[in-house]
Amino acid sequence: MHIVVCIKQVPDSAQIRVHPVTNTIMRQGVPAIINPYDLFAIEAALALKDQFGGKVTVLTMGPPQAEPALKKALSFGCDEAVLVTDKLFAGADTLATSYVLASAIKTLHQETPVDLVFTGKQTIDGDTAQVGPGIAKRLELELLTYVSRIVSVDQAANSIRVERRAEGGVQVLETRLPALITMLEGSNEIRFGSAPDMFRAARAEVRVWDRNAAGIEDIKKVGLKGSPTIVSRVFVPSPRAQKAQQIEFDAANPEAATQALLDKVLVEIPKVKKQLDQTRDNKRASRTAGERHE
Amino acid sequence: MTQNIEKFDVIVVGAGPAGNAAAYTLAKAGKKVLQLERGEYPGSKNVQGAILYADALEKIIPDFRDSAPLERTVIEQRMWVMEDESYVGTTFRSDRFNQMPGNRYTIIRARFDKWFSEQVQKAGALVICEMTVIALLRDAAGKVIGVEVDREDGKIYADTVILADGVNSLVASRAGLRDDIKPAAVALAVKETIFLPKETVEARFNLKGSEGVVIEMLGSISQGMAGTAFLYTNKDSISLGIGCMLSDMKAQNTTPAELLEKLKQHPSVAPLIAGGETREYAAHLIPEGGYHALPELYGEGWLLVGDSAGFVNAVHREGSNLAMTSGRLAAETLLELGEKGLPSTAANLARYKARLEDSIVLKDLKKYRNIPDTLHSQRQFLSDYPALLNGAAHEFFTVDGQDKATKEKAIFNAFRERRSLLGLLGDAYRLWRATR
Numbered sequence: 111m112h113i114v115v116c117i118k119q120v121p122d123s124a125q126i127r128v129h130p131v132t133n134t135i136m137r138q139g140v141p142a143i144i145n146p147y148d149l150f151a152i153e154a155a156l157a158l159k160d161q162f163g164g165k166v167t168v169l170t171m172g173p174p175q176a177e178p179a180l181k182k183a184l185s186f187g188c189d190e191a192v193l194v195t196d197k198l199f200a201g202a203d204t205l206a207t208s209y210v211l212a213s214a215i216k217t218l219h220q221e222t223p224v225d226l227v228f229t230g231k232q233t234i235d236g237d238t239a240q241v242g243p244g245i246a247k248r249l250e251l252e253l254l255t256y257v258s259r260i261v262s263v264d265q266a267a268n269s270i271r272v273e274r275r276a277e278g279g280v281q282v283l284e285t286r287l288p289a290l291i292t293m294l295e296g297s298n299e300i301r302f303g304s305a306p307d308m309f310r311a312a313r314a315e316v317r318v319w320d321r322n323a324a325g326i327e328d329i330k331k332v333g334l335k336g337s338p339t340i341v342s343r344v345f346v347p348s349p350r351a352q353k354a355q356q357i358e359f360d361a362a363n364p365e366a367a368t369q370a371l372l373d374k375v376l377v378e379i380p381k382v383k384k385q386l387d388q389t390r391d392n393k394r395a396s397r398t399a400g401e402r403h404e
Numbered sequence: 405m406t407q408n409i410e411k412f413d414v415i416v417v418g419a420g421p422a423g424n425a426a427a428y429t430l431a432k433a434g435k436k437v438l439q440l441e442r443g444e445y446p447g448s449k450n451v452q453g454a455i456l457y458a459d460a461l462e463k464i465i466p467d468f469r470d471s472a473p474l475e476r477t478v479i480e481q482r483m484w485v486m487e488d489e490s491y492v493g494t495t496f497r498s499d500r501f502n503q504m505p506g507n508r509y510t511i512i513r514a515r516f517d518k519w520f521s522e523q524v525q526k527a528g529a530l531v532i533c534e535m536t537v538i539a540l541l542r543d544a545a546g547k548v549i550g551v552e553v554d555r556e557d558g559k560i561y562a563d564t565v566i567l568a569d570g571v572n573s574l575v576a577s578r579a580g581l582r583d584d585i586k587p588a589a590v591a592l593a594v595k596e597t598i599f600l601p602k603e604t605v606e607a608r609f610n611l612k613g614s615e616g617v618v619i620e621m622l623g624s625i626s627q628g629m630a631g632t633a634f635l636y637t638n639k640d641s642i643s644l645g646i647g648c649m650l651s652d653m654k655a656q657n658t659t660p661a662e663l664l665e666k667l668k669q670h671p672s673v674a675p676l677i678a679g680g681e682t683r684e685y686a687a688h689l690i691p692e693g694g695y696h697a698l699p700e701l702y703g704e705g706w707l708l709v710g711d712s713a714g715f716v717n718a719v720h721r722e723g724s725n726l727a728m729t730s731g732r733l734a735a736e737t738l739l740e741l742g743e744k745g746l747p748s749t750a751a752n753l754a755r756y757k758a759r760l761e762d763s764i765v766l767k768d769l770k771k772y773r774n775i776p777d778t779l780h781s782q783r784q785f786l787s788d789y790p791a792l793l794n795g796a797a798h799e800f801f802t803v804d805g806q807d808k809a810t811k812e813k814a815i816f817n818a819f820r821e822r823r824s825l826l827g828l829l830g831d832a833y834r835l836w837r838a839t840r
Contacts, residue, residue, distance in 0.1 A: 305556060308555065
C-alpha cells in the first residue's frame with residue numbers, strides 16, 4: 111500500500127501576534143511547526159502501514175525552510191519525504207497549491223502507484239479546508255472529508271470504510287480506492303517515534319523537486335499567477351468584552367429571577383424588545399381585526 | 405523487533421555551549437560523534453543573561469564573528485551598588501573595545517545556540533533533538549559504554565560519554581556520578597527580554613551602531629539574600645534579570661518573580677525599560693557552589709563538562725565561557741587519548757582534570773573558592789554596605805551648609821555604628837581573603 115500524506119509547515123499560531131499599527135502578522139521569531147491537523151493524517155497513514163505494509167510518502171509544497179517539517183514527519187516513521195519547491199510557486203492560493211500537489215502526487219504515482227492520499231482537515235494559518243478536496247478533484251480521487259475513524263480497508267475489493275463526522279451524527283461511508291481522506295482532529299494520537307526512526311530521519315535526504323521534477327505541465331497555474339484569490343482586507347477582530355452578570359436566584363421566588371433576566375435581556379438587546387413589541391402590536395392588530403369580523 | 409544503532413566514538417548529552425564545544429571539536433577532528441538534545445531544537449531549553457565571552461569561542465571557532473548571531477559589542481560596563489531609591493556606581497567605557505575584535509558580546513541564546521549547533525552539524529556530528537537520555541549503559545566492570553534514551557530500541561553505544569546536560573544533570577545524578585544539587589549551591593535566576601525600538605535602546609544608553617552596555621547590580625534589590633542582578637542591551641531589546649541563592653529564597657519565602665518585579669520598578673531601572681514590551685520570561689538554575697562544591701569530573705568512560713560539572717564563576721558572572729572551555733578540553737583530552745591509542749578509563753581521563761587545572765576554569769574557581777561561604781555567612785556585604793555607601797553618597801553630595809569635615813565624620817560614624825571598627829577591619833580582611 112502506498113500512502114501519500116500532504117502536510118504544511120505553518121507558523122505556530124499560538125505564538126503569533128498582530129502588529130498593533132500595521133495589522134500585519136508578525137512572524138519574526140515565531141517557530142514553524144507541522145500543521146497540527148496534519149499530524150492526525152500522518153498517524154492515520156502510519157497506522158495503515160502498520161496493518162498492511164507498504165510505504166508512506168510525506169509531501170509538502172513550500173520554501174526550502176520547510177525541510178525540517180518533513181524530517182520531523184520522517185522521525186514519526188514515514189518512509190520518504192518530498193519537498194516541492196520553486197520560486198514560481200510563491201504566492202499560491204489553494205487553487206494553485208492543489209494543482210502543484212496534484213501534479214507531484216501524479217509523479218509519485220508513476221514511481222509507485224498511490225492507493226490513498228491523506229491531508230489534515232485544514233491548516234491553522236489558512237483555515238480554508240480547500241486544498242485536500244482540490245487535489246481529489248484534480249486527480250479524480252474519491253473524496254472523504256472530516257474523517258474521524260478508518261473502520262476498515264478491504265484490499266481484495268479495493269475499498270475503504272470510514273466514519274465521517276457530520277452535523278447531527280456520524281456517517282459510515284464506503285468507497286473504492288484510490289481515495290483522498292482529510293482527517294479530523296482528535297481522531298488519533300501521533301506516535302512517539304522509535305530511536306531507530308529518529309536516527310533514520312536525522313540522516314535521511316529529503317527529495318527536493320522543482321517544477322520540472324514535480325511534473326508541472328502548466329506554469330500559468332502555479333504561484334501568484336495561478337491564484338485568483340484576492341485578499342481585500344486583513345483586520346483584527348475587536349475583542350468582545352462583555353462582562354458577565356449575575357442574577358440572584360431565590361428558590362422560593364423563581365418568578366423574580368425570571369423577571370430580572372427578562373428585564374436585562376430587554377435592556378441589553380434592544381432588538382429583542384423591538385421584536386416582542388412588534389409581535390404584540392401585530393397580535394393586537396389582528397385581534398382587533400378579528401373582533402371586527404365577528 | 406530490536407534494531408541496533410551503530411556505535412559512536414563519543415556521545416555528547418546536551419546541546420548547550422559545553423556540549424556544542426565538545427561535539428564540534430571532536431567532529432572537526434574526524435571523530436564519529438552523536439549529540440543528543442532533549443529540547444525541540446538546540447537552545448530551546450537554554451537560558452542565559454546572556455554575555456558571550458569571545459576568547460573561549462575563538463579558541464574553538466576562530467572566525468565565529470563572521471557568522472554568529474551577535475547582538476551588541478560590550479563597550480561599557482557599569483557596576484551599581486543599590487539602595488531602594490538610589491545607586492552608587494562605576495562606569496568603564498572605552499572606545500578601544502570598538503577598535504579591537506570584540507571581547508564580549510550580548511547574545512540571544514535561542515539564536516546563538518541554533519547557530520552553534522549548525523556549526524556542529526557542519527563539522528560532521530549527528531545531532532538529534534527531542535531525545536532524552538534516561539540512563540547510562542555500563543559493562544560488567546561498571547565502565548560507561550553508552551546511553552539509553554526514552555524511545556523504543558533506545559540503546560546507543562560509544563567509547564566515551566560526555567555529559568553536558570546542564571545544571572541539574574539528571575543523567576549524572578541518576579547514574580550516581582554526582583549528588584543531587586543542593587539549594588545552597590545553586591542560584592535561581594529569572595529574566596525578562598523587554599523589547600524596545602533599536603533607536604530607543606541606543607538613545608537611552610548612548611550607543612551607536614552595534615555598541616552595547618552591561619549593568620551589573622547588587623544591594624537592596626536582593627533583599628538581603630546572596631544575589632545580583634543584570635541589565636544587558638541587545639539590538640532591539642533589553643535583558644533584565646536577577647538571581648539569588650535558592651536556599652536564601654526558600655528561607656525568606658520570596659519568589660523570583662517578585663524580585664524581578666521590584667527590580668523593574670526601581671527608580672534607577674524603570675526609566676531604562678519604560679515603554680518596552682516583555683516578550684520572553686525565563687528562569688534557570690545556576691550552579692554557584694564554586695570550587696568546594698565540584699563533583700567528580702570524570703570516571704570510567706565518562707566526563708562532566710559545563711554546568712553539569714558546576715563550572716560557574718559567580719563573582720565574575722562567567723559560566724558559558726567556562727562551559728565552552730571545559731567542553732573543548734574534554735574533546736582535546738579524548739583526541740589525545742585517541743592519538744595515543746589509549747582507552748577512556750578513569751586513569752586516562754584524569755588528563756582532562758589536569759587540563760582544567762591548567763586553564764581558566766579551575767584556576768579561577770580555585771581563586772574564588774571561599775566566596776560562596778563568605779557571602780553566606782557575612783551578609784553585611786550585600787545589605788549593610790550598599791546601604792552605607794548610598795547613604796554616604798547622599799550625605800556627601802547634598803550641599804546644605806554643613807561643612808565637609810563634619811559630613812565625613814557623620815559618614816564614618818554611620819559605618820562604625822553599623823559594623824564597628826573591628827567589624828570594618830574584619831570585613832576588609834575577609835573580602836581580601838576570599839578573593840585572593
